[in-house]
Structure formats: structure tokens, C-alpha cells
Amino acid sequence: MTIIIISLLLLASLLPHLTFTAHVNVGIVNGREARPHSRPYMVSVQKYGQHNCGGSLISDQFVLTAAHCWKGERLTVVVGAHNLRNIKSSDHIRVISYIQHPQYIPIPLQNDIMLLKLEKKVQLSNKVRLIPLPNDGEEVGPGTVCSVAGWGRLTTSGPASNVLMEADTTTINPAECERKWGSVFLAPKMICVYGAGGSCFGDSGGPLVCGGTAVGVTSFGNIHDCNSPMSPNVYTKISAYIQWIRNEIGNVK
Structure with missing residues (x-):
């Protein structure tokens, strides 16, 4: 089965023309308001x-x-x-x-x-x-707790947030990401994560932060769900x- 993907940014402009039942997600999914200026980068x-x-x-x-x-x-x-x-x-x-x-x-x-x-x-x-960047070729192992933040949509088809939201999320084994995304996931150049919280539409370009370092750039996710366990959010791997x-x-x- 072919999995259709679209960037988080592009989907925001296409949502009025799509017909699907959206999962209701909070956040940056299941997120919390960031402490003001705690992420000055x-x-x-x-x-x-x-x-x-x-x-x-x-x-x-x-x-x-x-x-x-x-x-x-x-x-x-x-x-x-x-x-x-x-x-x-x-x-x-x-x-x-x-x-x-x-x-x-x-x-x-x-x-x-x-x-x-x-x-x-x-x-x-x-x-x-x-914000610091990783070293050339540096890897973040699976199971690492990281965080994401942004002013993106509060739900899959809802309004954007005026205040900066944040959430914790966890890196996934690249082999599992490949099984879930197929050939569109390129392990040498991408990271995927899943957790109770995650990026939503409008959060594209924001950082995946692990241990105070920006290790990923928010890239794409599933069109039906901002934080789907079946097709977790994908980030460009900065170290590459x-x-x-x-x-x-x-x-x-």
C-alpha cells in the first residue's frame, strides 16, 4: 500500500479541500505552553x-x-x-x-x-x-527523549497557536521508521519520533531538540494525523x- 505524505506546511493550505475524519489531537499534540522565552533560539x-x-x-x-x-x-x-x-x-x-x-x-x-x-x-x-548543532555524522540513538516546539495548529484541522507550545517525544529505531514509511524514509538523512506529543501543521522547519542540541528539522508527517504511531513525524537529520x-x-x- 502506498502511503501518501505531504509536508506539514503544505497540508495546512490543502486542508479545506481534503475530505477525511481528522483525529483530534491537542497541541503541538498533547503539548503544553512553553515557559516564555525558555527556548530563545x-x-x-x-x-x-x-x-x-x-x-x-x-x-x-x-x-x-x-x-x-x-x-x-x-x-x-x-x-x-x-x-x-x-x-x-x-x-x-x-x-x-x-x-x-x-x-x-x-x-x-x-x-x-x-x-x-x-x-x-x-x-x-x-x-x-x-542553539548548538551536532557534530558531522553524529547519531541520536533510538529511545532518546527529545522535544519539539512551535506555533502550529492545535489540532489536525484546528486553529494555530498564538503562544509557543512544546512537547516531549522519543526517537524511533530507523528500521522501524523504514517499515512504517517505506522508501520515502531515508535513514542516513532522516530521524523519526513518536510520543504523547508531537509536531502539527505550521511547525515545519522547527527543531527537534535532544540534550540541548538541534538534531532535526521538522519535515513531514501523515496527512490524517499530526502524531500518528503508524506513520510518525519525520525530521531532516542535521548531522548529515x-x-x-x-x-x-x-x-x-
Whole structure:
């Protein structure tokens, strides 16, 4: 049986045209509101003044996000946010360069990773900080408890969250991910996770964080369920792209 997948971002725009019975999930599924500014690396990637995707601040002028988050529109990044209804104009920074991975493929999603260069360097503070990245080729073993966060939808077909939500989740053995996703899951370049909580639509591009390090970029999930045990959420494995990141922006800490 062919499993149909679609990026978490793309599905948000297609939901009104799809006919299915959605599972009701809370959260970022079964999530909780993050303590304000406890994740100072999180950014809201926006188009036309609306939240579009998540992202991670990895240097004072670069954001790491998913390649499918950009389709030619002009994007801005909001830093230091918690409640997106209470952000100042000074928190918005224009993106001046969109660096999708050169081997990015939208269908099926492969090499779904992108760098955004900001028009100016951000001023780091208690509310705006960088997140560390893994070493080249570093692996996260199955059964590792990690976390995800974002401003995505509160349910599969419901509204987005104004405040940053977070949830704990657990990495799955790559062999099990391959059994559940088939050939679309590429173990050398992807991680999949499942837990009581998980990413939902609008959380694309945000980080999978394990031990304080960003190890994945939210990429795709099942169209019927934001947090399905049968087809768990999939993340681009950052450690597989460290050399590319360094070549583009220099050695990040």
C-alpha cells in the first residue's frame, strides 16, 4: 500500500479541500505552553505578516529551517517571541538570502533543509540566543527523549497557536521508521519520533531538540494525523548536513 505524505506546511493550505475524519489531537499534540522565552533560539518564519514555519537561530545572522517553507515569497523572521500577538516591529527581520539545499526535492521530500540569511545581525540577549548543532555524522540513538516546539495548529484541522507550545517525544529505531514509511524514509538523512506529543501543521522547519542540541528539522508527517504511531513525524537529520552548513555560513558553534 502506498502511503501518501505531504509536508506539514503544505497540508495546512490543502486542508479545506481534503475530505477525511481528522483525529483530534491537542497541541503541538498533547503539548503544553512553553515557559516564555525558555527556548530563545526559536523563531517564527513569516510571510505576509503571518506565521508560516518555525526555525532555529544558529548564528547571529542565519536561521535553519525546512526547504519546503519557501516557494519564492518574501519572508521575514520574528526573533525573541512567545505570544505572536504581542510582538514589536523591531522583532521582525527581513530575509535577504534563501539557501535551499542544492539537492532538495519537494516530492517526495528529500534534503528538506534551508538556511535563511537575515538582513542584519541579531542582538543576542536572554530572549534571543543560538542553539548548538551536532557534530558531522553524529547519531541520536533510538529511545532518546527529545522535544519539539512551535506555533502550529492545535489540532489536525484546528486553529494555530498564538503562544509557543512544546512537547516531549522519543526517537524511533530507523528500521522501524523504514517499515512504517517505506522508501520515502531515508535513514542516513532522516530521524523519526513518536510520543504523547508531537509536531502539527505550521511547525515545519522547527527543531527537534535532544540534550540541548538541534538534531532535526521538522519535515513531514501523515496527512490524517499530526502524531500518528503508524506513520510518525519525520525530521531532516542535521548531522548529515553539517559540512554543507559550514560551507555556507562558516563554522557554527
